[in-house]
Amino acid sequence: MDLALKAIDHKNYTDFANYLESVSGIALSLGKEYLLEMRLRPLFRQLNIHSMQDMITRAKSDRRVLALMIDALTTNETSWFRDRYPFSHLQKIIFPALIKQGASRINCWSAACSSGQEPYSIAMVFEEMRRNFPCTTSLNILATEISDSMLEEAKKGCYSERAIARGLSEDLKNRYLQPCSNSWQVVPKVRQGIRFQKFNLVHGQELASLGQFDVIFCRNVLIYFTTQVKTRVLTRLASSLKTGGYLMLGSSEYVSLDLPYFITEKLSPGFVFRRTAVPVKR
Numbered sequence: 001m002d003l004a005l006k007a008i009d010h011k012n013y014t015d016f017a018n019y020l021e022s023v024s025g026i027a028l029s030l031g032k033e034y035l036l037e038m039r040l041r042p043l044f045r046q047l048n049i050h051s052m053q054d055m056i057t058r059a060k061s062d063r064r065v066l067a068l069m070i071d072a073l074t075t076n077e078t079s080w081f082r083d084r085y086p087f088s089h090l091q092k093i094i095f096p097a098l099i100k101q102g103a104s105r106i107n108c109w110s111a112a113c114s115s116g117q118e119p120y121s122i123a124m125v126f127e128e129m130r131r132n133f134p135c136t137t138s139l140n141i142l143a144t145e146i147s148d149s150m151l152e153e154a155k156k157g158c159y160s161e162r163a164i165a166r167g168l169s170e171d172l173k174n175r176y177l178q179p180c181s182n183s184w185q186v187v188p189k190v191r192q193g194i195r196f197q198k199f200n201l202v203h204g205q206e207l208a209s210l211g212q213f214d215v216i217f218c219r220n221v222l223i224y225f226t227t228q229v230k231t232r233v234l235t236r237l238a239s240s241l242k243t244g245g246y247l248m249l250g251s252s253e254y255v256s257l258d259l260p261y262f263i264t265e266k267l268s269p270g271f272v273f274r275r276t277a278v279p280v281k282r
């Protein structure tokens with residue numbers, strides 16, 4: 001039986017929205033019953049679930065069901081070199097500055113990496129910079145995601161022509177992708193510097209074990225969170241950034257940033273946030 005739209009009454013919807021926020025940070029705004037039903041319908045069929053309460057009960061008792069539910073409700077829109085400016089800033093300013101400071105290894109974290117275009121774009125930027133200015137510095141990238149299916153896609157690094165057309169130039173495609181059955185795969189040289197890991201930005205207890213980073217990309221995910229959850233996530237990210245480290249957010253995510261451990265540097269266009277050693281008084 002399908003989940004009927006009328007079955008999601010206000011109480012069911014609110015209970016489910018509260019549960020989803022508690023496990024993923026994702027905030028469902030009011031009036032999204034239709035969207036919720038569309039996204040969950042295949043899962044309800046697959047697992048023989050008949051109500052929102054049933055969904056919550058099953059997700060609470062079975063981690064696999066929880067993972068499938070989160071998978072169904074995340075928005076995974078991404079592209080290569082999304083918005084361009086963060087990547088050109090990385091190539092022209094951030095990487096050269098870190099190398100000039102004598103870093104033998106640069107640690108970068110792509111938090112919420114979706115199907116992988118973001119961490120691969122970062123790795124390609126580094127390769128491109130090294131083509132022009134050879135150096136001995138190495139780049140380590142940690143790419144994390146809450147969605148199991150996205151993480152699997154990201155690890156494979158295989159993309160259709162259609163996905164490639166979204167932002168990857170012919171030049172970079174020729175240099176960093178190789179044919180693989182019906183698709184294209186990122187070459188081992190680029191893949192090998194990236195470690196993929198499941199990680200929930202809101203709950204990941206093992207934050208300290210991820211390490212300390214010079215650069216964090218946390219782009220186009222905070223928009224799905226409430227202000228309270230955003231603040232919590234940004235506080236966690238601050239604790240994972242080295243002093244002076246760089247935080248890149250999505251182009252529409254800077255407005256609400258008012259945290260003691262970040263100063264804003266204006267780029268044109270966009271912004272980058274720098275981790276301060278001591279809290280900034282505002």
Ligand SMILES: C[S@@+](CC[C@H](N)C(=O)[O-])C[C@H]1O[C@@H](n2cnc3c(N)ncnc32)[C@H](O)[C@@H]1O
Binds near residue numbers: 114144145146
């Ligand atoms: C719109 S995509 C953005 C991908 C990429 N950062 C970009 O800018 O193109 C947002 C991603 O955040 C992930 N996400 C949502 N909630 C998350 C959470 N609590 N922890 C980690 N990732 C999360 C989603 O699964 C989705 O793949």
